[in-house]
Amino acid sequence: MQVSRTRSISVIGISLLLAVFAIAQNKAFHNAPASAAATKNPVAGDAAAIKAGKNIYSQNCAACHGPDGAGTGNVPSLKTGKAQEAKDGELFWFITNGDENNGMPSWKGLPQRQRWQVVRYIRAMKTAGAAAPASAAASTTTASLPKASGNGPFIDYRDEKPGTVRKITAKDLPPPYATKSAGNGPHVVPRPQNAWPQVLPDFKIDVFASNLNNPREIVTAPNGDIFVAETEPGNIKIFRGMTADGKPQQTSVFLSGLKEPFGIAFYPPGPNPEWIYIGNTNAVVRYHYTNGDLKARGEAQKLVDLPTGGHSTRNVRFSNDGKTMFIAVGSESNVDDPEENTGEKNRANILAANPDGSNVHVFAAGIRNPVGLAVNAQTGELWTSINERDALGDNLVPDYITHVQEGGFYGWPYYYIGGNQDPRHKGKHPELKNKVIVPDVLIQPHSASLGMTFYNGKQFPAEYQGDIFACEHGSWNKAVRVGYEVVRVPLHQTNHATGEYEDFVTGFVTPDGNVWGRPVGVTVAPDGSLLITDDGSNAIWRVSHK
Template sequence: MRRSSLLVVPAIALILAGCGTESTLDPSAGYGPTPTLPAPSRTLFPTVNIADATGWPEGRTPTPAPGFRVQAFAAGLDHPRWLYRLPNGDILVAETNAPPKPEGLDGGAGGGFRAWAQRLVMKRAGARVPSADRITLLRDADADGVAETRTVLLENLTSPFGMALVGETLYVANADAVVAFPYRTGDTRITAAPRKVADLPAGRNHHWTKSLVASADGSRLYVGVGSNSNIGENGMDEEVERAAILAIDPATGVRRIHASGLRNPVGLAWQPDSGKLWVTVNERDELGNDLVPDYMTSVTPGGFYGWPFSYYGQIVDTRVEPQDPARVARALRPDYALGAHTASLGLTFGEGALFPARYRGGAFVGQHGSWNRKPRNGYRVLFVPFANGAPAGPPEDILTGFLNDQDQAMGRPVGVQFDGVGALLVADDVGNVIWRVSPRT
């Protein structure tokens, strides 16, 4: 498979600084169950509009929605990306970053300008730092909203991301494998060697994060694996078991594809009312500011969601050659658009009694923020109300203010998770903070 030539236009669309204005959250901006999608707009060079990473000035925090407050649950972390709550209320945070790229490869960026642009993005966004490769345990025993205990639960991992506890076994999705460790309630340190459960696609690692959830009975692990390219330009041999959610038998390590055609499935969570698995997906680039919207969708077992041949159902991406009309014909349309280039990563559903009742069962989404859109998009935590297990209204801001007046990124939200009391935790991998959002009392 190859990518067709880009259209030549008089002006080069290389933007290294933008106005930073965020899109309104309506269908015309690529949000909601029936977003308005424009025609593709292709340029000689991809748009690059990078929010330089600065961190948070003393005393500055993100801005919560009216009626809520925000505080630092834990600070001084090392690139915190993903969160998991243990049954006793302890919070695990994966302090992690991309693994080193294989020697002689460009990391799957496709070479040329695109590879250069993504390296520049990593550098200016503060993302290309060595991975801490550890999982840290945070404990707020007095429930005051601040973790007073911090210990390294696991270290010497390989770009860990997703976590799931089944009985007395803690599963961790490294960039290259799912591994297992013994765990007993209250443990603050695990020294046992990892037991490999199943290998995961690695190599170029264009998308390296591997999210992980377990079925309710613990008989299956579900792992999100992103593509190794934008639209398959590195060849489909590089995409085996990628752009997919894998189902793994933890007893045998046998795996199968649970759903496919998902360019970069990141957040995985069970919707409590329907019992269905939902996922946030980062869509393809280089079709313009407003294509293609990232989305969240319920996952149909065996379902195909279009990548790379089509997007948002059966809209053919004419850059992809050769095409596959039969697969396009069965491509499923996602349930809910989350805005173009928002990098929607974290996903969790409202639980507990601390938040008002209208938030229970609704989706909270961590949007890491765009690097290739003008104006910038994302850089927020969204809430989408649900009713009867399905989205039931427009998205709402829960946490904003991650960009300063100079359009620099003081923080970027990633993983979202509720703590044991019912407050929302947000991992910020630029500010190196976990924020805690709770109602004002």
């Protein structure tokens, strides 16, 4: 990989050479001491410990980390990445001590043997199967929930209704720790028989495809084929054509065996691409591609190596003129200082590079986890949707959707939403306070804003033209759930946001607080309908205008 420092974010005052990516791979797991790494698991050879650990995990850990350990929202995976690379003793040390700044509680209250059994189960997750989460927690039943907040500015899932317009401003933010930091991961259940996503009366929503495996990013190819990344199994699927009842006419596996793929982009921009680019969690690669290909041709060309662990999504987009490739790289942690945690070097950024992978540099910094990327076809501006930090309370910090200023600094980890200093970094970098950009649109805190797209179809009414649609995957760090919806950001045919957003597709949470759907990615189909991936029900939804 050819790396350059031709541009940098001078306000940070930290070297931005991408060569330091390798450093992160050698540090201890969450800075565990050497004595922890040397500690052996006393139940390492005990098969019964796997079952015991699985039961303990289901009661205490599955709500946030997911029943299969794949993570959820901002919670990292335990079945891949850093957790599996760590020593048993390091895992035990971290479970025991926790990390309040990163939203991980201490579990020293569990008997020592039980903590070791959980470590044993984490080691065996891939073969031991998923642990059932504790049955729908009583704390999330309707009877025990606090009163719904109405129209906000801060709300929860009970307030979400298609057509409701919301606006959060920097002046609305509460002080840090106004409420306790919650651990309330989604309790994902099969879709109940009477549950269905809700849309405005003039729209309808149907299942486009089902029985997928962890569908995440979704894009429309220049010829109209629909490409979907199944991240966990490592596949890219194609859905071609549409029947009269809104189903795909043909399905094909374009690629398999990838490393947690997410981003998909075609190059050069325009009707006749020659390459398809894939954002794996560890690298950007490309394959020769011609319109209509149902299988990848040739071997992958690796263009850019990327750091692994932490936030794993790596989105990829191109500027309208095709000269710049944008790459989203989220943070490794919740709020670690990059000057102290080498694993955070050159992360929490949007990178830019030449299409061949050369001249990699930071385009914008201080962006904790820029999952969604989209380029406005009219203005050429890059936009992003962001997962902000956790563990400051129910209503901090808002996620956001914004256009991205080249050379801009968006605050992470020292500040948020302008010059609001994160108390976990009190007194650090006062010179940055007045340089933090306030994003265009603030979304409900902890919503986990993921994929986004500009609406360029002809099916929806004219007032939707050029607007943004974005997926809110759903909270884990809020006492009462929020997110689990698709929102619309109206640009009012001006290409500029006013700070407002609108609930567009809701209903993925049952009245008693169980979750059955989690929107991830969104694209515009050739007929002008919206296609939305959902890794909760493993489906793709189609929203059409009546």
